[in-house]
Amino acid sequence: MDQTNHNGSGLNDLAQLELAVEASKNITGSSTMSMDPEALNDAEKCIKDARAQLDQVKITGVDQQFLENQKALLDQCQHQIDEARKG
DSSP: OOOOOSSSSSHHHHHHHHHHHHHHHHHHHHHHHHHHHHHHHHHHHHHHHHHHHHHHTTTTTOOHHHHHHHHHHHHHHHHHHHHHHHH
């Protein structure tokens, strides 16, 4: 049976967002160390997916400071990939 969080708190969404951002950080770190083009592409996709999740969570109007922090982490990940591709 599908168990969806219907309590309106958005806590489950926040936890999923936090995991998506953490995954983005991890894959960004490993891809920029390896400099493998496919890994860099995978990292960008992971960041894109996390940003989509962030945009979805923003609609719920939950903790704005938390959301800004998550956005900043994703921005750092993207910057790291951009710098790796330059160098």
